[in-house]
Amino acid sequence: GAGVSQSPSNKVTEKGKDVELRCDPISGHTALYWYRQSLGQGLEFLIYFQGNSAPDKSGLPSDRFSAERTGGSVSTLTIQRTQQEDSAVYLCASSLVTESEQYFGPGTRLTVT
């Protein structure tokens, strides 16, 4: 079946612009995560959606970052007024239920110039 998809695969933007990153999880998966990974670094947790519960936003680095998940499926991560330090690969993952393994999308490589 189809895996997790993300779009765009690459995004180059100018400092100060807003960007939207999209994640389509595996159909039926109730949990969805966003992570950020800089080159050579580990996964930095950003936000976690679980079913209809309030999302865990504890990893969002600033109020410029927000995310939503519509209809329990597609999620959008928005970064406002992008800064150069926002440059990284943004990974989305979904899991069937919270206890089960995660499946990752290919990521969006964001470059802020």
Place this chain on the structure above:
Amino acid sequence: RKEVEQDPGPFNVPEGATVAFNCTYSNSASQSFFWYRQDCRKEPKLLMSVYSSGNEDGRFTAQLNRASQYISLLIRDSKLSDSATYLCAVKGYSSASKIIFGSGTRLSIRP
């Protein structure tokens, strides 16, 4: 102390060797454990789940030690293609708990 810790490595071993690395976790109530593999510039991919009774998949064996709060990954007869970063992941006991990843252990297999 980080919630999930791994030795970053790199581990540099010859082809055919056996290599093992551990991942420690701080929350004793953690319930779910996983090993992921991440190749350079790729997304992490699930390698195996770690069960209380241990788990073996071909050359790979994962074990859980609840008393000492760590999970381990053993790779036997290592291949060049095993070169990657290995990430452990741990989830707490409640449905609201998120999965937490270690920062990864880099493994390089030399010919």
